[in-house]
Amino acid sequence: MxxxxxxxxxxxxxxxxxxxxxxxxxxxxxxxxxxxxxxxxxxxxxxxxxxxxxxxxxxxxxxxxxxxxxxxxxxxxxxxxxxxxxxxxxxxxxxxxxxxxxxxxxxxxxxxxxxxxxxxxxxxxxINEKDNRIGQAFRYLRHLIANKTTTETADIWPLFDPDGWEGLKYLLDCSWFHRRWVLQEFAVSKDAAFLCGSDVMSIDDLFSGIDMAASVLIARPRKFKILHPAHTGSLRPAPALRELRKHYAEPDYHVYSLLGLCSSEEVAGNPIRYDLEPEEVYKTFVATHARLYNNLEFLGLCTAAQRDSVCSGSMDKSVSRLFAGPSWVPNWHSERLQRCLGLNDYGTNLKFFNASDRVPMAALFRHNELEVSGVRLDRILSIGRFCRLERRHELTDPNSRLFQEYFDFWTRVAAAERIMPYRDKKHLAETIARTLSLLGIYLNPMPLLADIPDMFCRWCRGSNLGRQLTEYGLKPKNATNLEGERVFMGMRRLTAWEPFITESGYIGLARGNSRVGDEIWLVGGCSVPLLLSPQTGDSVGFKVNGEVFFDGFMFGEAMRMDEFGDTSVQQITLV
Structure with missing residues (x-):
């Protein structure tokens, strides 16, 4: 060769x-x-x-x-x-x-x-960068490491150095940190060191210093954070390698670049074929995943938005075109691919949700079709499209107009249609709190489910939203406990979801580009409900439109209680 x-x-x-x-x-x-x-x-x-x-x-x-x-x-x-x-x-x-x-x-x-x-x-x-800021970053990291014995919050915040932080931001924005290949290159190595010019630092020292820099940044007193907002920027250094920007001219590298971290079975199941179109590579990848791990969690990624475009051809002759794969195949090349509730963290077997519970896992791959087993729950009656990306700043303020729109949408539409599946207004208010917080799945540490309505209520206390929840019967259990005051400030993730009401009156959140008439299903092998679009003239054919957050259905309740009606398992085809 x-x-x-x-x-x-x-x-x-x-x-x-x-x-x-x-x-x-x-x-x-x-x-x-x-x-x-x-x-x-x-x-x-x-x-x-x-x-x-x-x-x-x-x-x-x-x-x-x-x-x-x-x-x-x-x-x-x-x-x-x-x-x-x-x-x-x-x-x-x-x-x-x-x-x-x-x-x-x-x-x-x-x-x-x-x-x-x-x-x-x-x-x-x-790291091939000739810039004084990188040397500054290395010096700052060494200074932090030399003082890492200081652990008390009151003691570490003076270690914050605005110039060192600027250098660190520049370092982590270097091209090397934005390549997916690097995961295997440093993760499996015995001894790795960063070389920049004549400066050398071990990878252990680098990431130990980055973790400490993040702690020092967070530990600063509030008055210093207000005085120096420009020093923090938008960078989150701790997850820098987990949130890699994945810009490739060759889309199949999104799969091939991770094979070095995979088991021998996964490597064997994903033979490298440069003669295939990316859609075929991605189909092979998910079919191998389903066979080896007996789950279909990747279906939660398959939103309509991420089926936008893909590059085809070689690196020197690539052409951007519409994604032509079936709806059940994630477009790993898309920048609109979003984090999925059902997928586990790397290296763990823990699951948070278990919506499908006793629905048997069945997956029959036939070219562009995937036959699965599932239970139909409901159909979308109305969708609210008011939480646009440019309004994400409002999600840090419980007194904002945006939260009022959520409350009005979920309470007034149901009232107008005279549908109310919740036993009383307090139950509805608790569901609104759990839904807006996505059950706290993105919080660290993740709170107990029973504590979320109370934490949310304390967070929005004194706001219009808080007063309305109080009128519905939802009140803080402990008015003097301020725990959770800041914990919901990260709810800007809601811009990736659209609120909906079902024909039965249940409320929930669906991924963008959902449609009235889309159906909510529990699919065997998928730990969260899915949104499926029925195909005209085909009673068993559906397109996948991503995952659904549906409070009251996330832990297998529908398969254990009679109140949800017919829960018989059906065989359907995803196209």
Whole structure:
């Protein structure tokens, strides 16, 4: 497999088992770097260092002299040769050691990434940024680490440094932090270090310092937060690597870049195929997930909004077009893909919701159709479309007009239609509180379910919303306890949802672009209810429109109580 590769590269006998290593012979800023490439069997390779980097631009290309030939093989934006010169270890760098012109070789080499980075003696993460702010960030982190024995809130806030925080924001905005590949590159490594210019910091120190910087920021007295709002910006450093921006020219990389963190069964179930359209790659991915984990939680991601566009073709000839996959396949390329209530945190088997309870899991994949088992609950009668993104600031103020609109929508529409499934007004008020807070699932720590109405009531005490909830019979149990005063300030997530009322009078939240007439179903293998759109002329065919928050139905109540009517399981087809 040497298609398009320079003759000085050794051909791999078996690209699924062998790798190339690069021996750097000499390097300086004025002359081309000189080195040799050799082959090694992945399980029997000599000690080597792996380099994690971001591909540079052509204006900074450097040449490498490989024994007898000189050619501009790679863009070495990623390497600081002066720093590496003293190292005797050979290097593994993807742009040198994988033939980028041979898609067949790439398809066999990418599944080896986990072994490459886990077997490497060290991983060098090169942040190729020449900016004083990064050096400032490193100095600030070292200062925090040196003082980490100070743990009391009253003692740590003076460690906050506005200039250091600005440098940290700049560091975490570097390209390396916005690549999904980096998850496997540092997560499985034995010893990883960040290299920026001549500055080096271990990955443990970096993230320990970031965690402390976040604690110091939060610990500042309120008057300092008010005086210096510009110093905080919009960055949340602690989850920086969990909330990666995933901008790829090749959409299939959204799946392939994570295979290094997956089990051998998942890797085998998702063979790398550069000849397939992204929709086919995504279908294979979810089918493998359903088979291995016996759940269909990914259906909660399948909103109408995320079926917007996808890039097709190669990196140098990509074309943006409409997503053409079935409604039950998430478009991993879409920037409108939203966090799903039903999906678990990585590495855990815990579930918060269990809406489908005893509905059996059944999944039959047939090309563009997915046959599942489910129970129909209700149909949407009315939708409120007043919580737009530009109004998200109102969600921090319980006295805002926006909260009044929620209350009016859920109380007046039901009254006008003369439907009231709740036993009394207090029960309705409690449901409104639980719904607006999404049962506290995004709060940390997550409160007990029984405490949420009381916490919400205390948060909005003294506001118009609070007075109306009081009129409906919902009052704080402990008027002097201020716990929860700030806990609901993060409800700006509500802009991703639309309030609705069902034909039976129940209230809830659906993802954007929902429609009157859409049906709410419990689907086996999905821990939250789903919104399905019936297809004209097809009594069992439905399009998926994402997840639903439906208080009173999130924990399997419909399958355990007679009051919800017919809960017989049906076989339906998602198209």
């Amino acid at each position: 040497c298609t398009g590769m320079d003759p000085s590269h050794y051909c791999l006998g078996d690209a699924s088992k062998e790798i190339r290593l690069f021996d750097l012979v000499s390097a300086n800023e004025q002359e081309p770097a000189q080195g040799r490439i050799r082959r090694a069997i992945i399980g029997d390779a000599p000690p080597f260092a792996a380099v994690s980097h971001v591909w540079g631009d052509k204006s900074r290309d450097r040449s490498i002299r490989l024994e007898s030939d000189s050619s501009a093989l790679i863009r070495l934006l990623s390497l600081r040769y002066g720093w590496l010169k003293g190292s005797r270890l050979p290097l593994w760098v993807d742009m040198i050691c994988i033939n980028q012109m041979d898609v067949a070789e790439k398809a066999l080499q990418i599944p080896l990434m986990r072994e490459i980075y886990s077997q490497a003696s060290s991983v060098i993460i090169w």
